[in-house]
Amino acid sequence: MRSAKLYRYDLPMDSGVILRDQRLKQREGFVVELALDGEIGRGEIAPLAGFSVETMDEAYSQLVEQLALWQQGAELDFSELYPSVAFGLSMAQMELAKQLPVQGAYQAAPLCSGDPDELIPKLNAMTGEKVAKIKVGLYEPIRDGMLVSLFLESIPDLTLRLDANRAWSAEKAQQFAKKIAPSLRGRISFIEEPCQVPGDSFSFAIDTGIAIAWDETLQHAIRRDDFKLEDLNGAKAIVIKPTLIGSVECCIELISRAKELGIKAVVSSSIESSLGLTQLARLAHWQLPDEVPGLDTVGLFAQQLEVPWPGCELPVASLSDQALIWQSE
Numbered sequence: 066m067r068s069a070k071l072y073r074y075d076l077p078m079d080s081g082v083i084l085r086d087q088r089l090k091q092r093e094g095f096v097v098e099l100a101l102d103g104e105i106g107r108g109e110i111a112p113l114a115g116f117s118v119e120t121m122d123e124a125y126s127q128l129v130e131q132l133a134l135w136q137q138g139a140e141l142d143f144s145e146l147y148p149s150v151a152f153g154l155s156m157a158q159m160e161l162a163k164q165l166p167v168q169g170a171y172q173a174a175p176l177c178s179g180d181p182d183e184l185i186p187k188l189n190a191m192t193g194e195k196v197a198k199i200k201v202g203l204y205e206p207i208r209d210g211m212l213v214s215l216f217l218e219s220i221p222d223l224t225l226r227l228d229a230n231r232a233w234s235a236e237k238a239q240q241f242a243k244k245i246a247p248s249l250r251g252r253i254s255f256i257e258e259p260c261q262v263p264g265d266s267f268s269f270a271i272d273t274g275i276a277i278a279w280d281e282t283l284q285h286a287i288r289r290d291d292f293k294l295e296d297l298n299g300a301k302a303i304v305i306k307p308t309l310i311g312s313v314e315c316c317i318e319l320i321s322r323a324k325e326l327g328i329k330a331v332v333s334s335s336i337e338s339s340l341g342l343t344q345l346a347r348l349a350h351w352q353l354p355d356e357v358p359g360l361d362t363v364g365l366f367a368q369q370l371e372v373p374w375p376g377c378e379l380p381v382a383s384l385s386d387q388a389l390i391w392q393s394e
Contacts, residue, residue: 106161109341110153119147143312155312169346202232210244267299276301302329333359339369
């Protein structure tokens with residue numbers, strides 16, 4: 066006997082979280098709970114405003130339709146669903162079928178800002194590659210370049226991932242690069258989407274020797290019927306944010322193809338709750354056991370949801386305390 070529930074959560078964020086020039090005070094999303102023969106599988110559907118193609122209302126309409134179909138015994142087709150809906154439903158099905166391994170990659174690349182000394186204890190706790198992430202593009206590119214250079218000079222075994230979110234023109238990207246000595250650039254694992262125009266990012270990589278990663282460009286390209294990963298030229302890495310990409314199966318196919326092409330793949334967060342984040346950590350460990358994922362976002366919340374992130378001391382809200390907005394009859 067199949068049954069399903071749909072919860073809507075609303076979690077407070079840390080007061081300093083800013084996305085696309087907007088302060089994010091609350092994180093909203095849905096959690097589906099599928100039940101079959103005494104087993105339960107959950108998945109999180111959390112469109113991210115300013116990044117997702119779908120709104121919360123659009124996701125809700127599609128979710129209710131798909132849950133009703135599933136409850137009646139139908140096999141769901143994720144290919145025509147919004148990315149967040151496809152990801153959450155496929156994850157719930159995978160967890161229900163016990164196909165998602167329990168072990169997770171909880172050693173996420175720490176997100177750092179101004180002080181190298183604050184980063185050192187986190188790096189010392191890491192095994193393997195000492196990798197951290199810095200958001201760039203929020204301030205002047207010259208300042209960003211000086212900050213990145215400071216971190217690389219201060220911590221000799223550090224590798225950095227940078228995320229620019231298409232913040233720069235070609236000229237500003239060059240201003241950034243000029244502040245980083247050529248001898249340090251090889252320790253920048255990649256910079257995600259440095260320029261507003263993907264072609265300018267490609268040129269930036271050639272001109273500076275700083276590797277780039279496709280993030281938004283991948284999200285846009287994968288929606289095309291003729292999408293082929295090998296057509297995305299010039300990048301050393303792809304950043305896979307399942308909430309913005311699609312089903313778990315789609316993400317696994319991307320990872321597999323990236324390995325064939327010699328492209329680094331990194332599973333990354335779209336600011337999911339701790340429930341969704343721990344599932345991403347399990348997916349990352351399963352598919353990319355040697356790659357540190359980009360999941361250091363639980364600290365952006367003021368509260369966790371149902372499943373705590375290991376080592377996080379934030380209070381945990383129960384799923385049963387969230388709004389139950391739909392359930393099968």
